[in-house]
Amino acid sequence: MKDNNDMPGHLARRFQQISVAVFLAEVEDAGFDLTPVQYAALATIKANPGLDQVTLAGLIAYDRTTITGVIDRLVQKGLAERRPSSRDRRARELEITDEGRRTLRKITPAVESAQRIMLRGLSAKEGEELMRLLRKAIAAGNELSRAPLRDAQL
Amino acid sequence: MKDNNDMPGHLARRFQQISVAVFLAEVEDAGFDLTPVQYAALATIKANPGLDQVTLAGLIAYDRTTITGVIDRLVQKGLAERRPSSRDRRARELEITDEGRRTLRKITPAVESAQRIMLRGLSAKEGEELMRLLRKAIAAGNELSRAPLRDAQL
DNA sequence: TACTGATAGTCAGCATACTGATCAATAAGA
DNA sequence: TCTTATTGATCAGTATGCTGACTATCAGTA
Secondary structure, three states: OOOHHHOHHHHHHHHHHHHHHHHHHHHHHOOOOOOHHHHHHHHHHHHOOOOOHHHHHHHHOOOHHHHHHHHHHHHHOOOEEEEEOOOOOOOEEEEEOHHHHHHHHHHHHHHHHHHHHHOOOOOHHHHHHHHHHHHHHHHHHHHHOOOOOOOOOO | OOOHHHOHHHHHHHHHHHHHHHHHHHHHHOOOOOOHHHHHHHHHHHHOOOOOHHHHHHHHOOOHHHHHHHHHHHHHOOOEEEEEOOOOOOOEEEEEOHHHHHHHHHHHHHHHHHHHHHOOOOOHHHHHHHHHHHHHHHHHHHHHOOOOOOOOOO
């Protein structure tokens, strides 16, 4: 009988479960209310001002139908803006607000602390190796999910 | 600027995303309709007949509020049964049905195939190392999520 | 230019996950 | 034994994620 602990899928789920819990706890301790998904979206909007939702989805490997709700909540919190694109009337251009910029800046230490805590059982070398192996497995499986990672077309 | 690819949390999410997609695709190809979560729950019920929902949750590290819905769906599909415990009138005892047993048996090749596909970018040695590091990181962070892994109290 | 196919965004519906609350029942203590 | 704390299960509410469908728009082509 194969144990759960021999199933990469089970280990993936568990590691992700812990990493989300750690992220939320650190961010809340810092006095903010932002999910990992919202953080990644906001940071990516800041790094790519004016990008549309499909491009954003590709850059962080979210499904496009998930993005809609995430942006809704960022807009509702006053951290991002969504406005119609002038070049393509189907598309919406995304911008970070000053409030969003402030939040990102203040929240960064908590986010970095969370990344350390997730790996606290591993040595520095092991942590690097884990990330390398995850990147490699992810690269090989990129096209297998509905929401693969995509470079921006600029 | 720290890249997403340097964030273990982001890599965890992405690996989990791919592993769920692979699992569902393999299982559907085999002609079944069972999620990773439902599979883990069903296999654990089979291995521990008559266990209650809290024990099940602990064995696979699910939140107890999530288990309710998962069992609902297993029962609705005729794969498991939920009946009041004779020893503790608060608790429900879980049993796998014959249909559930049959499903588990027939679905196993697809599940194992899925585990291989998730790691297809890695050598056998790298796959082992990835699982070892995940297990180690998970063990250190076990208590950090609301749904830690727990041994059965038997 | 009219048609066809592809694309951006949204929506309904379903399945995890979590927070925090509630209810019933049990266990532990004074 | 009476009281109190704890526990098993569920529920309401919220946030990912996905499938599949739909509208509006755009792009390529006959």
